[in-house]
Amino acid sequence: MKINRREWIRLASLTGAALAAPRAFAQKPEPLFVEIPPSVSGITWVHENAMSPTRYLPETLGPGCAFLDFDNDGWMDIFLVNSGPSDFWKPSQPVRNALYKNNRDGTFTDVTAKAGVGGEYFGMGVAVGDYDNDGWPDLFVTAYGKCILYRNNHDGTFTDVTEKAGLATPGWTTSAVWFDYDGDGKLDLFICSFVDYSGVKKLECGSNQIGKNYYCVPRLFKPTASFLYHNNGDGTFTDVTKGTAIASALGKGLGVVATDINNDGRMDLFVANDTVQNFLFVNRGPGANGQWKWDEIALQAGVGFSEAGRPRSGMGVDAADLKGNGWQDLFVANVDHEFYSVYENNKDETFRDVAQGNGVARATRLMSGWGLKYFDYDNDGEIDLFLANGHPDDMIDSYSMQVKYREPLLLFHQGADHKLHDVSENAGPAFQRDYAARGLAVGDFDNDGALDVLVGNNGAAPLLLKNNAAKGNNWLGLKLEGVTSNRDAIGARISWEAGGKVRRMLKTSGGSYLSSHDPRVVLGIADATIVDAVEIHWPAPSKQVDRLTKVGPNRYIHVVEGKGIVASNDSHTQKSAGQANS
Amino acid sequence: MYKAILLLIASLSLVNFGVNALAQSAQLSPQALVQDAIEKQRAGDLEGAVTEYREFLKLHPEATAIHSNLGAALAGLGRFEEAVGEYKIALRQSPRLPGARLNLALAYYKMGRISDAATQLEKVHAEDPANHQAVLLLGDSYLRMGENKDVIRVLAPEEKKYPDDVAIAYMLGTAYIRNKQPELGQVLVDRILRNGDSAEAHLMLGTAKMGIQDYAGARDEFQKAVALNPNLPEVHGLYAQALHLTGDSDQSNKEFKAELANDPYNFAANLQLGANAREDENYDAAEQYFTRALATRPGDPGARYQLALIAIEKGKLDAARETLESLVKASPQFAEAHVSLSLVYYRLKRPADGKRERDIVQKLTADAQAKQPGVKQQ
Numbered sequence: 001m002k003i004n005r006r007e008w009i010r011l012a013s014l015t016g017a018a019l020a021a022p023r024a025f026a027q028k029p030e031p032l033f034v035e036i037p038p039s040v041s042g043i044t045w046v047h048e049n050a051m052s053p054t055r056y057l058p059e060t061l062g063p064g065c066a067f068l069d070f071d072n073d074g075w076m077d078i079f080l081v082n083s084g085p086s087d088f089w090k091p092s093q094p095v096r097n098a099l100y101k102n103n104r105d106g107t108f109t110d111v112t113a114k115a116g117v118g119g120e121y122f123g124m125g126v127a128v129g130d131y132d133n134d135g136w137p138d139l140f141v142t143a144y145g146k147c148i149l150y151r152n153n154h155d156g157t158f159t160d161v162t163e164k165a166g167l168a169t170p171g172w173t174t175s176a177v178w179f180d181y182d183g184d185g186k187l188d189l190f191i192c193s194f195v196d197y198s199g200v201k202k203l204e205c206g207s208n209q210i211g212k213n214y215y216c217v218p219r220l221f222k223p224t225a226s227f228l229y230h231n232n233g234d235g236t237f238t239d240v241t242k243g244t245a246i247a248s249a250l251g252k253g254l255g256v257v258a259t260d261i262n263n264d265g266r267m268d269l270f271v272a273n274d275t276v277q278n279f280l281f282v283n284r285g286p287g288a289n290g291q292w293k294w295d296e297i298a299l300q301a302g303v304g305f306s307e308a309g310r311p312r313s314g315m316g317v318d319a320a321d322l323k324g325n326g327w328q329d330l331f332v333a334n335v336d337h338e339f340y341s342v343y344e345n346n347k348d349e350t351f352r353d354v355a356q357g358n359g360v361a362r363a364t365r366l367m368s369g370w371g372l373k374y375f376d377y378d379n380d381g382e383i384d385l386f387l388a389n390g391h392p393d394d395m396i397d398s399y400s401m402q403v404k405y406r407e408p409l410l411l412f413h414q415g416a417d418h419k420l421h422d423v424s425e426n427a428g429p430a431f432q433r434d435y436a437a438r439g440l441a442v443g444d445f446d447n448d449g450a451l452d453v454l455v456g457n458n459g460a461a462p463l464l465l466k467n468n469a470a471k472g473n474n475w476l477g478l479k480l481e482g483v484t485s486n487r488d489a490i491g492a493r494i495s496w497e498a499g500g501k502v503r504r505m506l507k508t509s510g511g512s513y514l515s516s517h518d519p520r521v522v523l524g525i526a527d528a529t530i531v532d533a534v535e536i537h538w539p540a541p542s543k544q545v546d547r548l549t550k551v552g553p554n555r556y557i558h559v560v561e562g563k564g565i566v567a568s569n570d571s572h573t574q575k576s577a578g579q580a581n582s
Numbered sequence: 583m584y585k586a587i588l589l590l591i592a593s594l595s596l597v598n599f600g601v602n603a604l605a606q607s608a609q610l611s612p613q614a615l616v617q618d619a620i621e622k623q624r625a626g627d628l629e630g631a632v633t634e635y636r637e638f639l640k641l642h643p644e645a646t647a648i649h650s651n652l653g654a655a656l657a658g659l660g661r662f663e664e665a666v667g668e669y670k671i672a673l674r675q676s677p678r679l680p681g682a683r684l685n686l687a688l689a690y691y692k693m694g695r696i697s698d699a700a701t702q703l704e705k706v707h708a709e710d711p712a713n714h715q716a717v718l719l720l721g722d723s724y725l726r727m728g729e730n731k732d733v734i735r736v737l738a739p740e741e742k743k744y745p746d747d748v749a750i751a752y753m754l755g756t757a758y759i760r761n762k763q764p765e766l767g768q769v770l771v772d773r774i775l776r777n778g779d780s781a782e783a784h785l786m787l788g789t790a791k792m793g794i795q796d797y798a799g800a801r802d803e804f805q806k807a808v809a810l811n812p813n814l815p816e817v818h819g820l821y822a823q824a825l826h827l828t829g830d831s832d833q834s835n836k837e838f839k840a841e842l843a844n845d846p847y848n849f850a851a852n853l854q855l856g857a858n859a860r861e862d863e864n865y866d867a868a869e870q871y872f873t874r875a876l877a878t879r880p881g882d883p884g885a886r887y888q889l890a891l892i893a894i895e896k897g898k899l900d901a902a903r904e905t906l907e908s909l910v911k912a913s914p915q916f917a918e919a920h921v922s923l924s925l926v927y928y929r930l931k932r933p934a935d936g937k938r939e940r941d942i943v944q945k946l947t948a949d950a951q952a953k954q955p956g957v958k959q960q
Contacts, residue, residue, distance in 0.1 A: 300928035309918030400829030
């Protein structure tokens with residue numbers, strides 16, 4: 001289905017108006033996010049969760065989703081992960097992932113078959129990264145069964161290079177993250193491993209309170225070690241897990257984010273585990289024996305357990321400089337009655353959970369959280385928070401008075417008090433409905449500078465939400481391209497000055513749950529009319545700092561390490577406006 | 583049935599005045615003062631009685647019975663701390679003074695110091711095994727303390743003597759159920775049920791259903807019990823627990839608060855509301871709840887652990903460390919306490935100790951994982 005841009009805008013606004021009508025009578029504000037239904041977007045793919053009477057656990061954990069520009073046309077495309085054949089399920093009809101090409105008019109076209117990314121196994125999540133630094137995003141799809149690395153062929157097709165790359169990872173993998181842990185300019189890969197689910201054909205957990213099989217609590221299953229692969233730079237990877245703290249930390253990983261919690265310039269890893277403690281792997285650099293050294297410090301850092309010393313059911317995760325103080329804060333979404341955690345960085349490799357003071361604890365008391373993202377949804381320059389929720393047990397409504405299987409989305413806005421405030425009630429009709437949400441990706445699919453949201457729903461169609469909340473605020477979009485540093489510039493530090501305020505951010509990688517975000521960076525500048533300065537500290541091995549001055553807002557600029565702005569998507573680009581490299 | 587215990591608590595302080603003993607102890611010159619005090623006490627002028635007893639005791643501090651009478655008057659005024667002091671003086675001077683120990687136990691009971699009450703009641707029971715009222719109170723105290731085996735030890739012989747006493751049947755039946763002896767509990771439940779639909783019967787059935795993790799069934803039984811007798815001890819607290827376990831936290835909290843309105847020292851209510859207050863970062867309120875919980879069950883590891891967590895939040899790391907060290911020494915398998923102790927050691931810049939505790943946590947975690955039943959093999 002293709003329609004022109006004008007028609008799409010008309011339909012989108014009609015949809016929003018129709019959905020918002022009951023609220024209009026109540027004089028509610030305009031929705032912050034508006035659903036773009038499949039009939040408009042053309043995204044008709046539906047997740048098959050393979051739900052069986054036996055209730056095999058993988059059925060309830062997917063799916064992940066991603067925004068990526070696979071064809072490098074400057075418009076975000078969409079990838080959706082599906083289940084598939086496994087040792088407990090043989091689909092009666094073909095089941096496949098979906099790759100949707102952005103038609104640049106708000107509609108998408110399914111190009112999965114041509115791209116060759118339909119998958120063969122019981123898919124879970126996706127991590128997008130340019131591991132071969134060729135300028136084209138590649139896909140790593142995790143699964144129960146076997147992961148797949150799809151290398152981008154630059155022509156709209158992909159090739160499964162998993163075996164050749166040495167990434168044939170066993171077991172049940174969930175979230176994965178591309179990042180450059182050793183600063184050699186090449187993206188390495190960390191893969192979360194969930195539980196030991198071997199011998200699955202024989203598994204069931206007995207009946208629940210209403211006499212039916214239910215999804216086993218992961219506590220029952222043995223924990224496993226996650227995987228760290230080093231990028232050899234020749235299209236292959238080496239498993240470097242052995243002998244590190246990553247190998248000895250047996251967990252049940254579901255979410256991972258790569259960030260730098262101690263500002264030492266090395267990317268660390270925060271892993272959310274289900275029913276066992278979370279892990280915070282701090283990157284200590286090369287050890288004396290030549291092996292990379294990682295310290296697992298979650299307990300002493302105060303992010304491993306609840307304040308009452310209990311492991312929680314960590315699922316979604318993220319990191320961002322919430323208060324703009326130059327230090328990365330963390331977030332973990334847990335299961336109902338465990339509260340989600342807002343971990344504020346104490347700047348000494350410890351954290352304090354401030355979920356209660358932010359109102360996040362109270363709002364999430366009955367929720368189970370998966371996909372999530374810290375981002376500035378209204379471009380006012382402050383980091384906000386978007387949460388996708390849903391209980392893993394599809395029968396929970398039958399024996400819980402308050403907890404529901406399908407749960408609403410939650411949106412928090414950071415106020416002038418630097419606290420997160422729940423604004424879900426006024427965020428739009430999409431926030432009044434309930435979902436079995438899992439993955440969540442953030443990306444600007446219509447290139448208007450307002451970051452949109454894609455939610456992967458278990459056993460249902462994905463939800464595409466167009467962001468209307470940033471209207472009136474100005475912004476600057478950056479597509480960063482590393483040269484000596486990794487091409488995706490993961491680990492870059494960006495500061496920008498506008499309207500008399502200096503703000504900063506770290507380009508993290510991963511986060512959310514099973515999902516991958518738009519790789520571009522949007523800098524919110526509120527009502528400032530020009531960005532006075534942008535400074536980009538490129539990650540190792542580069543020591544390059546690029547400084548751009550007097551940059552016009554409301555456009556995406558393509559910045560190359562050491563070269564400054566090389567392109568802009570806007571005719572108002574001021575290419576000569578005070579670029580300076582240092 | 584259970585009203586008998588409540589009436590006993592209300593009345594005992596008045597029936598043990600020991601006027602005869604007073605007449606023997608008091609000197610002639612202040613006798614009028616004492617007689618007047620007694621009359622005032624009988625007439626309900628407790629403040630006046632307290633004043634005159636104290637006047638008298640200035641002259642004759644050795645008057646054992648007057649200390650006991652003063653204790654009773656103070657207890658009548660709700661000044662239990664002072665009453666306990668007077669009873670203790672009386673018992674120090676005359677350990678077998680009639681009624682004084684039972685009154686001391688009652689004062690402790692009303693202060694929520696259930697464990698201290700039980701200690702005194704055990705002595706009363708040893709000295710006077712036929713004292714049915716003391717046995718009832720002792721059984722009730724042990725039930726509140728969660729010492730089900732002691733309830734059975736004390737009340738099982740009593741139940742044989744008083745087979746129609748529904749209060750005994752209720753307490754003993756509850757203890758059997760909680761002690762995982764449902765078949766014995768069922769006999770007593772049936773006896774209560776024969777008397778018709780009663781709050782006690784629903785309470786016991788609910789307790790039995792809790793024991794087999796039928797939380798929804800337990801919730802329904804407790805709800806009926808609340809409707810039939812909202813003043814039944816523990817009824818709101820148990821209903822609250824069932825509501826909590828079936829996911830209705832809001833109503834659960836309301837019921838816990840209702841329980842505390844009936845019994846400010848209910849252990850479970852104080853523990854849960856304290857935990858809620860701590861999660862809400864209302865640490866002062868949380869401390870009050872946990873302190874009251876500890877008054878009912880001194881040394882309870884859960885309540886002490888919660889107080890240690892509050893100490894951590896308040897930055898009182900050494901105080902937290904002391905409590906946690908004591909807890910893990912007494913309960914080496916208390917994984918949460920090891921987690922918190924490790925954290926405290928690291929914050930106190932004692933990384934070697936922190937690592938040691940962390941290693942213990944990892945071992946306990948691995949041991950717990952190894953004990954998981956796994957999954958049923960088809």
